[in-house]
Amino acid sequence: MIRGLGDALSAVLLAPCCACCREPLDHPTRGAVCAACWRSLPTQTDPVCQTCGDALPSSRLPAGIPQCTRCRRTPRVISCGRSIGPYDGVLRDILQALKYDRRRSLARPLGALMSAAGREVLVGADFVVPVPLHFFRQYARGFNQAAELASHLGVPVLHALRRARATVTQTDLPEAQRHANVRGAFAARCRIPREAVLVVVDDVSTTGATLDACAHVLLEAGATAVRGLTAARAAARLP
């Protein structure tokens, strides 16, 4: 009843709108995104690359283990990656609201969707490891969106990485420069428990260069296997 009263009062007094579709929210106390937008989220439909989780065109499925062209061409450091779906439409709007409008309450429902989409990645995992933000960027934003998402996956969080140096945002770079941009950008900040299976968590991945750079450091620091889980995968054109 109190929540209903809160909804009615804030709907009348504040008239908050959905962070995605901008329609007035019927239940503002339930979060910044309306139920219709959550329902309309795109989902990753099979088949996907077994290594990185990218969707594969079913008409051109390779023989053997389903793998995308990029993973066939360049061996990945992460052993398995998954995401809720493509970085597009409502999913992109929700992630931008989380990150740039600082809607931290969106991390919990996003985490639930990531847990469902990333079952294969999370099973048997000992820890989830958020991709760290550089100190200045985290200070400016007030939080690290990857850490917020990681805290809602039902697996203990290990802040095992730190930024060794600031980097240009990956999305601002052409694909060919992304691996070089993040090479040496991360360092281990704690000992990795023996034989640990880790999952690197981030909001968006494009070429997977950041996930691989993090996985490389964690394997060097003693992890047995490193997987990747992101809220979304942005499409990157192959060179």
Ligand SMILES: [Zn+2]
């Ligand atoms: Zn909406």
Ligand SMILES: [Zn+2]
């Ligand atoms: Zn792949």
